[in-house]
Amino acid sequence: MTSLPVVNQPVHRCGALLEHLARRLRLRSESVLAPLGLRPRHLVALTVLRDRGGSTQQALASTLEMDGTNVVGLLNDLEAEKLIERRRSPEDRRRHVVELTEAGAKRLAKAEFALAAVEDEVLGALDHDQRETLYSLLQQVATGGMEAACVEVDVCDEAPPC
Amino acid sequence: MTSLPVVNQPVHRCGALLEHLARRLRLRSESVLAPLGLRPRHLVALTVLRDRGGSTQQALASTLEMDGTNVVGLLNDLEAEKLIERRRSPEDRRRHVVELTEAGAKRLAKAEFALAAVEDEVLGALDHDQRETLYSLLQQVATGGMEAACVEVDVCDEAPPC
DNA sequence: CAGATGATTGATGCTACGCAAATGATTAGT
DNA sequence: ACTAATCATTTGCGTAGCATCAATCATCTG
Structure with missing residues (x-):
């Protein structure tokens, strides 16, 4: 745990x-x-839900790192517009499983499309390949943190490239 | 501005x-x-000031993209702790030139050191090279956006891919 | 001198967010 | 079956960031 006096590279x-x-x-x-x-x-929440294909509210709160009560409000907004659905979990009927509706997926796609121009402006200094690199790095960081939250789900039993 | 029906690559x-x-x-x-x-x-502001070696308050407001009045408050905080200095510009004495003090540079370094652990945790999924790549990409995006703020400085006259 | 500009202050309001307490539904321990 | 713990939800409260507007003072420019 102590600092190995290796190379002392200037990590930015x-x-x-x-x-x-x-x-x-x-x-x-x-x-x-x-x-x-x-x-x-809302976009962040929708994105997480799409990437996961559904999630418990708790899990959502934990990955979004926000208070449970605030997640409720967030989901209320989204549910009011029929972008998500809350369904009781069959295993534990106290829990709600949150899923993207078709309308939600559409709205998300629409939003991302609308956001393309914004991203193009902000990321203007990067070419296509660089953006892909940035994306994959960010994705890796995000899902890297996710593993910790998914420990409880045990198994990737025989799953090939888990 | 319309969508060129080029390759339709899945830009993430x-x-x-x-x-x-x-x-x-x-x-x-x-x-x-x-x-x-x-x-x-505050950290963001200090970082910008260090990277630039001083700046006008207006320029700072523009790169931080925050309201001028809020910049004032931000700088007041920093000045109260002697981390920055406001000096009147010799050319236009209405302007303030903001610069990092030595104490400011020290505090910034201290903060970055303290933040190293946090970054290590969040970026844990990336190895050293990947972090450097990420850093250089972000840096490029940030300074790339800067050019837009420097439009008033006219020209990329003969600049090739402007 | 007159009008524009930069910095500053103060007031107002909105929004995000966290925290705590109460409720209803459901599960789990004994 | 009774009791305790858990999850989602609601409500209310408090804090904080940030934008906006108006007013003031110093300074520059025509």
């Missing part, structure tokens, strides 16, 4: 950078998303 | 992803930064 800190860019993206996204009745935070 | 949208990760980083950063009397937003 990208915290501030990330925050800065996220802000720029968010500011522009808000105005683009407003006509669709969505906010950036 | 990383807006939501970026936002998600920025949030995770910010949540953790806040608690780490608190003992240092800083907030994430």
